[in-house]
Amino acid sequence: xxxxxxxxxxxxxxxxxxxxxxxxxxxYVYNQVKHVEDTQDLTQEVFLRAFKAQEQLxxxxxxxxxxxxxxxxxxxxxYRQKQxxxxxxxxxxxxxxxxxxxxxxxxxxxxxxxxxxxxxxQDTAACLLLHEVEGFTAREIAAxxxxxxxxxxxxxxxxxxxxxxxxxxxSHEGQP
Numbered sequence: 001x002x003x004x005x006x007x008x009x010x011x012x013x014x015x016x017x018x019x020x021x022x023x024x025x026x027x028y029v030y031n032q033v034k035h036v037e038d039t040q041d042l043t044q045e046v047f048l049r050a051f052k053a054q055e056q057l058x059x060x061x062x063x064x065x066x067x068x069x070x071x072x073x074x075x076x077x078x079y080r081q082k083q084x085x086x087x088x089x090x091x092x093x094x095x096x097x098x099x100x101x102x103x104x105x106x107x108x109x110x111x112x113x114x115x116x117x118x119x120x121x122q123d124t125a126a127c128l129l130l131h132e133v134e135g136f137t138a139r140e141i142a143a144x145x146x147x148x149x150x151x152x153x154x155x156x157x158x159x160x161x162x163x164x165x166x167x168x169x170x171s172h173e174g175q176p
Contacts, residue, residue, distance in 0.1 A: 014054075018047050021064070024134070025071050031129060032075045034114075042078055046071045062143065068134070069144040072126060116167040120159055127152055128159035 025046050030039040049070050057066050117125050123145065130136045130144060141152040 014047075014051055017050075017063075021067055022047070024064075025067060028068065028071055028129070028134060029075060031133060033078065038078070042071075042074050045074050049074065065136070065140050065143045068130065068136070069146070072144060112167065112170055116163055116170055119166050120162050124155045124159045124162070127155040128163065131156050 022043060026039055026043045029042045029046070030036070033039055033042065046067065050067060053070075057063065117128070120128070126145065127141050130141050131138070136144065138152040138156060139149045141147075141156070142149040145152065147155075
């Protein structure tokens with residue numbers, strides 16, 4: 001039945017939900033904050049908010065988008081509290097398997113990618129990160145950010161263009 005609410009989970013069912021999505025949410029959060037301890041705290045906050053608000057979920061098919069919309073808001077709240085500009089982290093290091101002792105050339109590339117993404121407007125960069133790293137479609141991104149699908153598509157296109165231009169500018173700065 002379209003638009004019907006998903007039944008409220010008990011704690012055991014919710015533990016299974018956490019196990020199923022914790023890694024994906026943590027990767028997204030880490031890509032935003034680049035700090036392991038904060039990532040752990042913020043990921044826990046995402047699932048705490050999800051548990052408290054689970055009756056708002058209208059469809060089990062929208063579960064992933066709903067969790068990511070909570071994650072986006074948790075990260076925004078984190079930076080509002082810290083009064084920082086939200087840095088969008090490197091697309092290159094979204095896979096946690098690569099976090100252990102990467103070669104120095106890759107760290108330099110990661111830094112360059114991170115600096116280029118950090119110069120984009122936060123909502124535009126969030127669209128790019130959700131699309132390129134997490135694999136969400138424009139329609140799914142629209143649901144996560146509560147914008148129209150055509151606005152999400154426009155932000156993705158603008159973010160790609162702006163990223164390429166910024167990245168090239170930064171990479172030329174370091175050359176003699």
